[in-house]
Amino acid sequence: xxxxxxxxxxxxxxxxxxxxxxxxxxxxxxxxxxxxxxxxxxxxxxxxxxxxxxxxxxxxxxxxxxxxxxxxxxxxxxxxxxxxxxxxxxxxxxxxxxxxxxxxxxxxxxxxxxxxxxxxxxxxxxxxxxxxxxxxxxxxxxxxxxxxxxxxxxxxxxxxxxxxxxxxxxxxxxxxxxxxxxxxxxxxxxxxxxxxxxxxxxxxxxxxxxxxxxxxxxxxxxxxxxxxxxxxxxxxxxxxxxxxxxxxxxxxxxxxxxxxxxxxxxxxxxxxxxxxxxxxxxxxxxxxxxxxxxxxxxxxxxxxxxxxxxxxxxxxxxxxxxxxxxxxxxxxxxxxxxxxxxxxxxxxxxxxxxxxxxxxxxxxxxxxxxxxxxxxxxxxxxxxxxxxxxxxxxxxxxxx
Amino acid sequence: xxxxxxxxxxxxxxxxxxxxxxxxxxxxxxxxxxxxxxxxxxxxxxxxxxxxxxxxxxxxxxxxxxxxxxxxxxxxxxxxxxxxxxxxxxxxxxxxxxxxxxxxxxxxxxxxxxxxxxxxxxxxxxxxxxxxxxxxxxxxx
Numbered sequence: 001x002x003x004x005x006x007x008x009x010x011x012x013x014x015x016x017x018x019x020x021x022x023x024x025x026x027x028x029x030x031x032x033x034x035x036x037x038x039x040x041x042x043x044x045x046x047x048x049x050x051x052x053x054x055x056x057x058x059x060x061x062x063x064x065x066x067x068x069x070x071x072x073x074x075x076x077x078x079x080x081x082x083x084x085x086x087x088x089x090x091x092x093x094x095x096x097x098x099x100x101x102x103x104x105x106x107x108x109x110x111x112x113x114x115x116x117x118x119x120x121x122x123x124x125x126x127x128x129x130x131x132x133x134x135x136x137x138x139x140x141x142x143x144x145x146x147x148x149x150x151x152x153x154x155x156x157x158x159x160x161x162x163x164x165x166x167x168x169x170x171x172x173x174x175x176x177x178x179x180x181x182x183x184x185x186x187x188x189x190x191x192x193x194x195x196x197x198x199x200x201x202x203x204x205x206x207x208x209x210x211x212x213x214x215x216x217x218x219x220x221x222x223x224x225x226x227x228x229x230x231x232x233x234x235x236x237x238x239x240x241x242x243x244x245x246x247x248x249x250x251x252x253x254x255x256x257x258x259x260x261x262x263x264x265x266x267x268x269x270x271x272x273x274x275x276x277x278x279x280x281x282x283x284x285x286x287x288x289x290x291x292x293x294x295x296x297x298x299x300x301x302x303x304x305x306x307x308x309x310x311x312x313x314x315x316x317x318x319x320x321x322x323x324x325x326x327x328x329x330x331x332x333x334x335x336x337x338x339x340x341x342x343x344x345x346x347x348x349x350x351x352x353x354x355x356x357x358x359x360x361x362x363x364x365x366x367x368x369x370x371x372x373x374x375x376x377x378x379x380x381x382x383x384x385x386x387x388x389x390x391x392x393x394x395x396x397x398x399x400x
Numbered sequence: 401x402x403x404x405x406x407x408x409x410x411x412x413x414x415x416x417x418x419x420x421x422x423x424x425x426x427x428x429x430x431x432x433x434x435x436x437x438x439x440x441x442x443x444x445x446x447x448x449x450x451x452x453x454x455x456x457x458x459x460x461x462x463x464x465x466x467x468x469x470x471x472x473x474x475x476x477x478x479x480x481x482x483x484x485x486x487x488x489x490x491x492x493x494x495x496x497x498x499x500x501x502x503x504x505x506x507x508x509x510x511x512x513x514x515x516x517x518x519x520x521x522x523x524x525x526x527x528x529x530x531x532x533x534x535x536x537x538x539x540x541x
Contacts (some may be wrong), residue, residue: 018450037536055477058522063477064477075442090463101528109492122425133477134477135477135478136479137406137407137478138407138408138409138479139407139409139410139478140407140409140410140413142412143412144407145409145410145412145415146440146441146502147503148407148409148478149406149407149477149527150491150503150504150505150533150534150535151473151478151484151487151504151505152405152489152503152504153476153477153478154477156475156477157473157489160471161469161470161489161491161503162469164469165468165469165516166469168469168515168516169516184511187454210474211474212474212475213471213472213473213475214471214472214474214486215471216471247492258447259499260439260443260447260500261440261448262441262501262502262503264441265491265501267468267469267491267501287523294465302426308402372504398511
């Protein structure tokens with residue numbers, strides 16, 4: 001990718017819906033998805049028949065042995081279209097990590113090229129009965145033979161290794177990571193649909209939590225939930241005739257590391273090297289600079305990602321995000337600070353992947369954040385996944 | 401001592417020489433026959449020269465390396481490890497090539513003080529007859 005995005009601010013988000021984020025929904029995931037999709041389409045001032053494109057990233061991010069069943073544990077684009085009674089002109093699913101920027105890019109490209117007029121982007125996440133990541137495997141075949149017999153398995157150990165590298169290299173303290181959690185849960189506690197609504201976390205509670213994969217404790221991981229969010233995308237032209245103030249897509253960037261590793265082995269240098277490249281692409285693609293961004297919503301499915309994204313985005317120098325946080329740098333209530341988790345993130349909402357980041361950008365930039373509305377909200381960035389596998393989308397409140 | 405019921409490796413056409421060497425007490429690493437680059441794990445295409453027929457051969461290595469990171473596991477998501485909790489996993493850079501990294505259990509116990517750069521050497525665990533799993537032990541200074 002080189003040069004500016006040819007469709008910069010030519011595609012807009014014009015409506016949304018978010019289901020309650022809860023441990024276990026009373027309805028099947030597919031039913032929640034159909035209901036959420038209908039509400040998003042109505043919110044955009046459209047009818048279901050107007051929607052001719054569907055994109056998502058359907059990954060079920062479990063290391064366990066849970067069954068993958070469309071409509072039950074995942075919801076694909078085609079499943080959703082079929083169950084809304086739509087034969088879509090365009091339906092697609094993003095395959096990699098960074099499902100939200102991936103699915104948004106598919107939608108933006110489809111609208112910009114005329115492959116579809118109104119595209120619904122949804123994300124449906126399921127919390128199965130039983131342990132989320134527990135796996136009863138007795139035999140390790142394929143790439144798993146190189147890690148599972150050795151006792152290395154699952155995403156908590158995966159994030160513990162690069163976080164330990166960070167802690168050792170830069171002297172980051174556990175008391176500082178507690179502040180990340182306090183900030184995410186403070187903001188999540190203000191959001192009515194959040195699993196953590198009205199339930200902030202104290203630093204003392206964080207520090208008292210037992211380790212799972214030291215230095216990772218349970219609060220460093222977002223809690224598994226059932227939840228669905230949906231957004232409607234259309235052209236900037238058509239958006240002018242719809243009820244809500246449009247939020248424009250200024251560009252996006254994703255990446256993928258070229259260094260091959262053992263399964264779920266994410267060394268810190270891999271994360272940062274590819275992450276800096278993704279951020280560089282984002283600035284080049286959007287024409288933005290870090291200082292232009294009012295709302296950099298960093299991804300936080302595991303708490304160390306907050307440090308990594310703050311650094312690759314250039315909000316603070318490499319190795320200094322922990323100090324930036326310790327100095328109050330991400331306090332959403334402090335004038336002059338960077339509200340990097342103002343939407344509560346995954347830690348403050350539940351495992352909705354990059355949805356809380358995207359939703360916060362949309363709500364604030366469209367002026368629809370209600371009691372949480374921020375005074376200055378012109379440019380937002382919604383990050384998702386690890387900087388080296390994920391990506392980010394830049395949103396603007398203004399077309400020009 | 402290891403607990404029963406841990407997942408056991410299923411050797412395949414590509415990996416069988418590795419597990420055979422391990423059972424005999426030797427650590428090997430796949431090496432591309434075209435560019436001689438070590439790869440962990442071996443794949444269909446060499447990650448260094450990108451040759452589509454790398455004809456990887458498992459070559460004996462020293463088993464010496466340096467700790468790049470570690471985690472203390474307090475909760476296992478796999479069967480067979482509960483009796484060993486808590487245990488340490490180390491991310492080790494082998495001496496043979498820059499950034500050549502493998503992960504294994506550290507057999508010195510969960511309470512040993514660790515530092516980036518600590519020297520380790522390969523050791524093997526035997527969770528079942530004829531099966532040897534590479535792990536590490538701190539080198540004595």
